[in-house]
Amino acid sequence: MANPLYRKHIISIPDFSREELELVVDTAGRLKHAPRNDLLKDKLIGSCFFEPSTRTRLSFETAVQRLGGNVIGFADGANTSAKKGETLADSIKIISSYTDAVVMRHPKEGAARLASQFSAVPVINGGDGSNQHPTQTLLDLFTIKETQGTLENLTLAFVGDLKYGRTVHSLTQALSQFNCRFYFVSPEALAMPDYICEELDEKGVQYTLVNSLEDVIPQVDILYMTRVQRERFDEAEFRKIQGKYVLRADMLANARPNLKVLHPLPRVDEIAADVDSTPHAYYFEQARNGVYARQALLALVLNETV
Amino acid sequence: MQYTRTVEALKEGTVIDHLPAGQGLRILSLFKLADTGERVTVGLNLSSRHMGAKDIIKVENIALTEEQANELALFAPRATVNVIENFEVVKKHQLELPETIEGIFDCPNSNCISHGEPVKSFFYVKPTVNDTKMKCKYCEKVFSKDIVAEVK
Ligand SMILES: [Zn+2]
Numbered sequence: 473m474a475n476p477l478y479r480k481h482i483i484s485i486p487d488f489s490r491e492e493l494e495l496v497v498d499t500a501g502r503l504k505h506a507p508r509n510d511l512l513k514d515k516l517i518g519s520c521f522f523e524p525s526t527r528t529r530l531s532f533e534t535a536v537q538r539l540g541g542n543v544i545g546f547a548d549g550a551n552t553s554a555k556k557g558e559t560l561a562d563s564i565k566i567i568s569s570y571t572d573a574v575v576m577r578h579p580k581e582g583a584a585r586l587a588s589q590f591s592a593v594p595v596i597n598g599g600d601g602s603n604q605h606p607t608q609t610l611l612d613l614f615t616i617k618e619t620q621g622t623l624e625n626l627t628l629a630f631v632g633d634l635k636y637g638r639t640v641h642s643l644t645q646a647l648s649q650f651n652c653r654f655y656f657v658s659p660e661a662l663a664m665p666d667y668i669c670e671e672l673d674e675k676g677v678q679y680t681l682v683n684s685l686e687d688v689i690p691q692v693d694i695l696y697m698t699r700v701q702r703e704r705f706d707e708a709e710f711r712k713i714q715g716k717y718v719l720r721a722d723m724l725a726n727a728r729p730n731l732k733v734l735h736p737l738p739r740v741d742e743i744a745a746d747v748d749s750t751p752h753a754y755y756f757e758q759a760r761n762g763v764y765a766r767q768a769l770l771a772l773v774l775n776e777t778v
Numbered sequence: 779m780q781y782t783r784t785v786e787a788l789k790e791g792t793v794i795d796h797l798p799a800g801q802g803l804r805i806l807s808l809f810k811l812a813d814t815g816e817r818v819t820v821g822l823n824l825s826s827r828h829m830g831a832k833d834i835i836k837v838e839n840i841a842l843t844e845e846q847a848n849e850l851a852l853f854a855p856r857a858t859v860n861v862i863e864n865f866e867v868v869k870k871h872q873l874e875l876p877e878t879i880e881g882i883f884d885c886p887n888s889n890c891i892s893h894g895e896p897v898k899s900f901f902y903v904k905p906t907v908n909d910t911k912m913k914c915k916y917c918e919k920v921f922s923k924d925i926v927a928e929v930k
Contacts, residue, residue: 581890581919667920
């Protein structure tokens with residue numbers, strides 16, 4: 473029997489069942505420990521970046537090549553026919569007729585969903601505006617499973633910009649299927665949006681809004697840091713909150729031994745450099761795991777069984 | 779006398795009655811009823827025993843479908859929609875909120891891909907305690923129905 477993701481579009485985290493999330497995570501783990509260079513043999517993947525994102529693109533293209541596949545595409549859509557006024561629908565019809573799957577990133581929300589309606593082959597969303605970035609969430613889940621041994625009954629704190637951080641929104645959506653509990657640590661102006669809190673309420677997920685990063689550290693398994701962008705505040709406001717959402721090594725003195733610090737990267741100054749050498753730092757391994765999570769997804773979408 | 783009769787009775791068509799006063803013109807334009815080319819009669823601020831004041835729309839020769847009637851439920855859940863044939867009411871639509879709504883409203887998110895591409899807008903409709911929410915299938919943003927309706 474074909475795996476449930478075979479020939480499916482990968483657009484948005486809420487589309488995934490719990491079993492599908494677990495399948496990707498477990499497949500990523502297997503590919504990390506037993507690499508396969510044959511799963512995309514003779515497959516050609518379109519890598520279509522209508523907006524540049526070097527990190528995501530390199531991670532995807534590495535994943536394809538490690539699995540023995542080939543890549544065509546573009547790194548910056550500003551140079552393509554989209555600029556001449558071609559609709560995304562037309563662009564995708566053409567690209568999908570050349571390839572076995574299309575990985576795409578686009579500055580507009582909903583672009584991947586729309587593309588999937590016009591594509592002859594599976595579309596994998598590599599980020600659509602401020603909406604979804606499902607492969608980031610899958611690599612986060614893989615990293616959490618890898619470090620905690622489970623996705624279930626964990627306690628996580630999300631810190632920083634929770635308002636605009638789509639990474640954080642998708643990860644809470646995904647983890648709400650695994651009976652986890654959350655602490656949200658952010659300045660008031662960057663608090664978790666109401667619609668996410670309402671969704672969590674509906675699912676009966678437990679979460680607490682807290683002010684102090686230090687108080688919550690001893691109680692959590694995962695500390696998920698994000699960047700608070702200076703541009704979102706005026707100078708006086710920023711001075712008030714500056715430093716409140718920065719993690720230093722000394723703050724981890726009472727942390728649980730299994731606590732891992734994650735960050736979608738790039739970091740600026742929200743994680744002090746002295747955290748890097750603690751056993752809790754895991755953000756660089758998390759970035760590396762992005763390749764395995766993307767390998768897992770590509771392998772599942774393009775092979776009946778993996 | 780012939781004139782009076784035209785306004786009051788409809789031989790063939792649809793009567794949308796018991797619209798809250800002030801909604802008549804909005805619904806006329808949202809559902810593009812004036813663009814049908816058929817004769818449309820609109821009554822505004824008519825007195826109603828139950829509602830105080832109401833608006834009413836009569837469209838000749840067009841029978842509103844179940845789907846269209848349900849879309850109306852978003853704005854006027856207590857409206858009545860009667861389809862008329864030969865001066866008789868042949869169908870009274872029971873208005874129910876639709877589960878999805880396609881093509882009537884533009885997505886309020888200006889950065890949503892649904893603008894400028896060959897697709898119709900598409901929303902999932904979700905009633906909540908005090909409001910009705912609409913979630914765009916494309917950008918996945920959730921809006922209050924009034925915000926969605928104002929955009930068009
Ligand atoms: Zn939209």
